[in-house]
Amino acid sequence: MSARHDVTDDDLRRWVRAAGRAPSAHNTQPWAVRVVDGRIEVAVVPDRVLCAGDPSFRDLLLSLGAWVESAAVVAAADGHGLAVEPTPHLDRLEDMPVRGAADPAAPVLVLRPAGTPEPTALTPADVRDRRVHRGTLLPAPDLRASLPPLPAGLRLLQVDDPAMTRLVRLGSAWTASRRAVAAELVRWLRLSPEHPRYTRDGMTDRMLLLPPWLARVAAPLTRRPALHDRALAVAGLVGRAVEAVDRTRPLPPPPAPGAPLAGPQHLVLVAGTPGVHSATETMDARLGLPPADVVDAGRVLQRTWLHAHRAGLAVAPHSEVVDSPHAVAGLRRRLGLRRSAVALAVFSVGRPGTPAPRSPRLTDAAAPAR
Ligand SMILES: Cc1cc2nc3c(=O)[nH]c(=O)nc-3n(C[C@H](O)[C@H](O)[C@H](O)COP(=O)(O)O)c2cc1C
Incomplete structure (x- = not known):
């Protein structure tokens, strides 16, 4: 940590640029950030919110929480804490338009x-170099043993591999069969360097580790409406x-307790301690949790992924498991979750078999990747 000095707006802009490497679903980077008179204002870009795939704003x-945590890590390296204040706009995300640019007059967080x-x-450097890995993940020691204690109300639970395999399949089937969700995913794919946004956002063929022949065959599907519609119909x-x-079959039996992992570890970030939130707060929120608590959970998620990175491990998120009602129901039963508990994120973690490619960012154009 370097010596503290007064923070200038240029320092804040540097933190903002570095935090741009935060992860976000489909690499949408849904934040619009500006520095104003010694503070950082974070607004949401309606065009970058997944209307079909993320109706609860989970x-x-x-993703906003991951951004905040990334900024906090960079600020800490300069010797500064970062106070985070949610604004009333955070509780009114439903009022946001479904299209268009961010409203700078309506920041959801002020730092x-x-x-x-x-x-x-x-x-x-952890913030800069962390990346998701969608290739082979090899077994590694329990990540939870190397993490700082989680805040009250959050737990990281492990789900066994036979259950996870089935839940991922159920979740992927759900994504494929909901046309609007699948179409939205396709909209964020960039399968060829000729895509105009290949170096800015979304998920590239390289990140997804697609073999070049498959990327060549699939790239036109993301661009030509007639092909695109037919491909979505088949996927559906x-x-x-x-x-x-799958939804009518019981989950396969769990492995014997204490059996060593044959592959990656699968973890679920679960929020919610009965009685901690007032009924009004939770009924007002689509997810059953106050939005500010989900931002805090995003900070913990990013912290967990950064600690994994430091330990030489890689993470592969599987949101499809918490998107699909059938998969969530199976997950709940397997983990014995109460109704008040909310499974927020599911991810696998292990030793990467190969290096993972770097993903694009809007902020990379402003500051070339190091
Ligand atoms: C809340 C959240 C959910 C995500 N869900 C998935 C997912 O279901 N599948 C996946 O492959 N990646 C998922 N990701 C990872 C993003 O696709 C990834 O962060 C983004 O493409 C940028 O890549 P990078 O993290 O390697 O920099 C998720 C990330 C976040 C923050």
Whole structure:
């Protein structure tokens, strides 16, 4: 940590640029951030919110939390804490238009440099270099043993591999068979460098580790409406068939307790302690949790992923498991979750078999990748 000095707006802009490497669902980067008179204002970009895939704003709020945590790590390296204040706009995300640019007059979070940071082992290099890995993940020791304690109300629970395999299939089938959700996913794919947004946002063929022949075949599907519609229709048929079979079958039996992991570890971030939230707060929120709490959970999620990165491990998120009602129901039963508990994120973690490619960012154009 370097010596503290007064924070200038240029420092804040540097933190903002570095935090741009935060993860977000489909790499939408749904934040619009500006520095005004010693504070950082974070607004939401309606065009970058997944209307079909994220109706509860779960992924949006977790992504905002990941952004805040990334900024806090960079600020801490400069010797500064970061006070985070949610604004009333955070509780009124439903009022946001479904299209268009961010409203700078309606920030959802305001961040200000404040005091001394909490001690952390995490560094700006971790924020810069962390990345999701969609290739082979090899077994590794339990990540939870190397994490700082979680805040009250959050738990990281492990789900066994036979259940996870089935839940991922159910979740993927759900995504494929909901046309609007699948179309939205396709809209964020960039399968060829000729895509005009290949170096800015979304998910590239390289990030998804697609073999070059498959990327070449699939790239036109993302661009030409006639092909696109036919591909979605086929995906829908396959998805519905898989869902129809899998949702009626019980999950496979769990492995014997204490059996060593044969592959990656699968973890679920679960929020909610009975009685902690008032009925009004939770009924007002689509997810059953106050939005500010989900932002805080996003901070914990990013902290967890950064600690995994520091330990030489890689993470592969599987939101489809918490998107699909059938998969969530199976997950709840497997983990014995109460009704008040909300499964916010599911991800696998393990030792990466190969290096993972770097994803694009809007902020990379302003500051070339190091
Ligand atoms: C809330 C959230 C949910 C995500 N869900 C998924 C997912 O279901 N599947 C996946 O492959 N990646 C998922 N991701 C990872 C993003 O696609 C990834 O962060 C983004 O493409 C940028 O890539 P990077 O994290 O490697 O920089 C998720 C990320 C966040 C923050």
